Amino acid sequence: MVSKKMNVRARGKLPLSQYFKKFKNGDKVAVIVQQSTPSSYPTRIVGMSGVITGSRGTSMIVKISDENLPKQYIIKPIHLKKLK
Helix, strand or coil: CCCCCCCHHHCCCCCHHHHCCCCCCCCEEEECCCCCCCCCCCHHHCCCEEEEEEEECCEEEEEEEECCEEEEEEECHHHEEECC
């Protein structure tokens, strides 16, 4: 079973750059969990990758194919990691 704890060196206050990440439309991102901040998306999409289609306020609209159905989720940038 995988532990959901943060690494010892990653604990503590998050840097502000994590909250203000910049993404463009068409960027590929992965959904990751940041336990120190509440999330408003389903846990089944954790680890999935998707494409940014827009923004809504400070959050990003991410298009993810879930069970071969394209769905859009609104996720804060602190829970996203840019893929190459």
